[in-house]
Amino acid sequence: MVTSRDVARAAGVSQSTVSYVMSGRRSISEETRRRVLAAIEELTYQPNAGARALASQRTQVVGLVVPFGPGADTTGLLPFIETIASCARAEDHDVLLVTTDEGAAGLTRLAGRALCDAIVLMDIGAADPRLPVAAALGVPVILIGVPDDSAGLHCVDLDFPLAGAMAVDELARLGHDRVVLIGHPAEVIERDINFVRRLQRGAEAAARRHGLGYSVVAPVAAGREAARHAVERALADGGRPGLVVPNSQAVGSVLQAVLDRGLVPGRDLSLIGLSTDEAAEASTPAITNVSLEPRDVSRRTMQILFRLLDRAQEPPAELVELISPRLTRRETTLPAP
Amino acid sequence: MVTSRDVARAAGVSQSTVSYVMSGRRSISEETRRRVLAAIEELTYQPNAGARALASQRTQVVGLVVPFGPGADTTGLLPFIETIASCARAEDHDVLLVTTDEGAAGLTRLAGRALCDAIVLMDIGAADPRLPVAAALGVPVILIGVPDDSAGLHCVDLDFPLAGAMAVDELARLGHDRVVLIGHPAEVIERDINFVRRLQRGAEAAARRHGLGYSVVAPVAAGREAARHAVERALADGGRPGLVVPNSQAVGSVLQAVLDRGLVPGRDLSLIGLSTDEAAEASTPAITNVSLEPRDVSRRTMQILFRLLDRAQEPPAELVELISPRLTRRETTLPAP
């Protein structure tokens, strides 16, 4: 292993000078700077992360807590991880992966062992038991997801009320006279996450604005049978219904159930999913969707995180940041009138 | 921050005793042991990871290099990551995520900065330029995927020749008289990965054994049009063809293309995909598949990794470990005769 002392010796300077050349924390004559950099290059020196963390109290690592483990919804998770990793690297940080099945213990470990400088927490429940722990951690924590009470922590999430409103606006524009939301399975609602409610609120308000009928069909369990039942009930009342399916996992089977009834979305009715663009495009027919914008959400998260880490900069005053979704028209909605 | 000195003071012992209690590297009287553990509990002491790494030269971190970035195939990646993280935690290790778009630089960084004790490298190309670098790293590296020349590194992967043979065996059993492989898009073959060829070899040998016709249709580009063309060519020669699609991403559109021709898999022909079980089950109709067994592959990988880290234990003599796939009969293959 080559240390900064080796570099110092090779460059004919003191060890601390090497350190200062690397950090830029004090001015160095062009001459010695060059010599040191040459020696670093020559010896392919790299600073020891543990030693640096010990001395500087900064690990250059971001902890990322992701929803793995039994019962977790991992659909569309990858773009989040990817974007977070990429943003971290852009600031010369690394990402340490922790899974939600460790619960609060994972958080105390990250902070207690000084494994990272900040934590990104995903899969936030409405009353997530980890939040009080997270808030008392002594390390900045940012939530992806909005709980009922954020405990003073910064949150970033999709603007779900707006997502609901956008879907309904579009259905109104296409001439539908009523809107049906096909909800989540009961277990998701239980375990999770108030984004469903937030979306419903937005959708309902928009429906009222447009004077459209509005209903929610009882949550769909996983699987095709349940989707069939839900669609049956959704279509039972006649009229010209537009369907909204705010559930990445269910969109496919709901679409299939509609097709199985001999109805063609895009001709006989409209269906708008809340899902990743990837999934929406991969489907046949391609689904008109409101995107979850994982990349925008992640980017904003990391932006706030690094602002929190630079004590030079003010953190954003607003604790809750909502990212606007994007509606993409594909094949499952009627053509514009 | 509470240090081991604080614990020592609270327990009325020396700091080194605390260290020995935690590591178990020398015998401690039951009495002092109890006192120390009580103090640790009381103060909720956790060892500082940086300090420990610096002193012990072990980080308790596993580097995981995953295929993110433009052009990477991330289908079915999550179960790998999840299983690797879980196995790491089972040995009190953490996982540091690095993306393939850093290339060899990511590897030298992991090792040079002493960020981890061992590295798991995914998305291995047939002649992966990172391999010589990886082999000279001074840190154990394990590959998920089998390159042409493993450079002395341990590899774990699905047994693709066997996967090809299993699919063909099944098609023979179901009474088909010829087998068509619908290959990968040219760009995948280029960039990647010789698993396609390995699978083809296994499939071809099996077809010969059974006296079946065997052909490969020119690679499918991404998208539905390409799938349509491929299916057209695959079915052009008549007979009773069985299709094998060794491409998670293409299975869906190939299936759709078959349906669009008015043919029903499971009635008019058979289609076997090489894909995750999740994707195979989610599809309508559910796809008979040969699974990629990401969990088995990952578990074996981590088992080897920790054996390499315990210099007490012998590493496995065999460098290349192949995991057996599993064929699951679903709705896209004919009923057994």
Added chain:
DNA sequence: CTGTTAGCGCCTTCAG
């Protein structure tokens, strides 16, 4: 502008 020095918190050899 540069060098010297004192830790950061823990592991581990050496003494007892």
Added chain:
DNA sequence: CTGAAGGCGCTAACAG
């Protein structure tokens, strides 16, 4: 069975 002490490699005062 336990304590004292040196050092892991780096940062950041403190001195010049």
